[in-house]
Amino acid sequence: MFNNEESSEVRKRILKEAQILFIKNGYKGTSVRDIAKASGTNVAMVNYYFQSKYNLFEIIFEDALDIFTKRIFETIHSDLPFFELIEMWIHTYYELLFEYPQIAAFILNEVSLNPEGLTQRIKKRNPYGSFSKIEERIEEEIKKGTIRETPAADFLLNILSMCMFPFMFSNLAMTLMEIPSNIYSELIANHEKYVIQFTINALKPCENELKTEKATL
Structure with missing residues (x-):
């Protein structure tokens, strides 16, 4: 023994x-x-x-999910200026997923095998406070005219999908593009910058919207 x-x-x-x-x-x-x-x-x-194998899997997944949600929620609740917050939020996703690639793999596994279980795992970490916080920040920026009308739920889904997808389907992407993992990692590192810029540009009012707003003043 x-x-x-x-x-x-x-x-x-x-x-x-x-x-x-x-x-x-x-x-x-x-x-x-x-x-x-x-x-x-x-x-x-x-x-x-x-x-059992599943109990072992659950322990590893829970530890990874704790790290993941804690860092993301801390970023969302920070007092950074709004566009800096968006940049840090996206960067935190990429940083965590490079450091803990099992998170994306485990979430994909749970979506397939146990979606209800995954929902309960996330719920017990109380994501509602973070959702309310980002919703408040979005409403504040809309009132100031720095961003266009943007539903918070749609915005959150966009961030989540753009950040998680490249890691969840990395094997498929590497196969389709016929590139090795080191080249794909470089691609993803550069893709982070694209996602940040794409997200911020999508939030900003276009020129016509600004002209209309000025005309109504």
Whole structure:
């Protein structure tokens, strides 16, 4: 039998190797036997510490989601000027997804296997306060005339989809474009700048809208 210190190290090793395998092969493409082999343990030990592959997956996913939501919500609640906030918000998505690529993979897996479970996971982290905050900021900017009429829900969906999609479907994108992962990473790093500029430009009133506003004053 392991002592407490050895047990803790074995558990950490299993978690680390499972995370790597889930990212590389996906949930379905990873077996308990694969995890046991990679971590230098055996199937019985993996089951002893985590009971099942799904329980192991849940622990890794929950840790990643905690990091992800905390950083995103902190950014949204900051007092940065609005366009700086948008830039930092998008940058935070890209920074986190480069650092924790398993988040995108795990979310995609949950959308496919357990959408209700994913909804509950996000709900328990209370996203409503952050949604209300960005809605308030948008309304303030609309009143000041710095941005056009923009529904907060649509805006949030646009940010989420533009930031998450390149990471969720990276394997498909690399296959279709016939490029290796290092080239794709460079492409995504440059794509962040495009998403920031695209988002800010889409928010700003066009010239005709500004002329109409001036004419009504």
